[in-house]
Amino acid sequence: MNTKGMLMLRIVVNDGVAVPGAGGVYSVLKDFEKMIGAYSSDPIEWIFILSGPFVQERDHVKVIQLPKLKSSKLYRLGFDFLWGRRFINQLDPDIYISFQNTATLGVHAKQFVYLHQPLNYVMDIHKFSFLNQRERKLAIYQRIFGPIINLLIRFANANVIVQTEWLKKILVKRNIQSSQKITVISPTVFVTNKKIRQRPDNFFYPATPMIYKNHRTLIDVCRILSEKGINSFRIFLTITEQDLRELSGAENIPFQIKCLGSIERSKVYKLMEESVLLFPSSIETFGLPLLEAKNMGTEIFSANIGPAREILENYDNVEFFEVGNSAQLAELMKSWLNKDIPIKFQQTDENIHEQPQNVADFLVKEGNNR
Secondary structure (H helix, E strand, O other): OOOOOOOOEEEEEEOOOOOOOOOHHHHHHHHHHHHHHHHOOOOEEEEEEEOOOOOOOEOOEEEEEOOHHHHOHHHHHHHHHHHHHHHHHHHOOOEEEEOOOOOOOOOOOEEEEEOOOOHHHHOOOOOOOOOOOOOHHHHHHHHHHHHHHHHHHHHHOOEEEEOOHHHHHHHHHOOOOOHHHEEEOOOOOOOOOOOOOOOOOEEEEOOOOOHHHOOHHHHHHHHHHHHOOOOOOEEEEOOOHHHHHHHHOOOOOOOOEEEOOOOOHHHHHHHHHOOEEEEOOOOOOOOHHHHHHHHHOOOEEEEOOHHHHHHOOOOOOEEEEOOOOHHHHHHHHHHHHOOOOOOOOOOOOOOOOOOOOOHHHHHHHHHHOO
């Protein structure tokens, strides 16, 4: 029986792990909510399965709350392996997409997994240890949940959406999914090139408190620059001082570092306009701040990792340093403060940031072609 009535298309979105304060995971959800606004007058129903009321309900946009998807990993595994199929199939979707990296077995609709959990795919770079208390949670995600993610994608034969060619190549090489069933769609960012063309003495690193984000590098940078008599700068972080102490093992935080804690996205964008973006992270599937800063014309000092190279290809205002090399980053910051690195005026057409296709556009197209 067709329960859709006059609706032509029903898309079910599963994102139970996205909650406020979760960093990029929550940003993906909120950006997707903006994308579907373009279809407000179309006969499309969007049903979100979330752990809370994090998407506004309106005509053709419904929210089903399943808090245990976030609070209980066993519940979430049971959903993906066992009973989730019944729940989803009763909703009778044309398209089903999971934004939480895992496929759901037994779904009748065409299924997509938006894959943005990188840890299992960088084990050649870093294997997190169960024996190290600070790494134990990451080791669980990398070495237990990572293989589960891959198994579910294989068994469900789900289509996969990734953010970079870098990750697509890894999935194909490891026979997790065929190239034909993997689509690369870069995130859509809702900022334009409005960088104030001046030379700020501020630096900014918006990142969640994870070990692989390498906040410790910035403490070492401050020490190196202080030893050279360079102190007239500030580094703003979006973590707390307690987070920084736990991540770095440092008892004393350099006075040049200002920990803001979690801040609103509008404040993030304002700081990007007024600062040089630092990006010492060693593990990313994409690195959304890099794209946001690029679209603003912001100067960027980034660790030399595959996703960063891909995102910043042909971008003039970037300098790379080797992962964990605080001396290289300190030298870049010194050169910037001494005005030895010129500001490159990279004027762009105002429409250059428009994506030819975002995730919502892609899903609607797939649904109409079913």
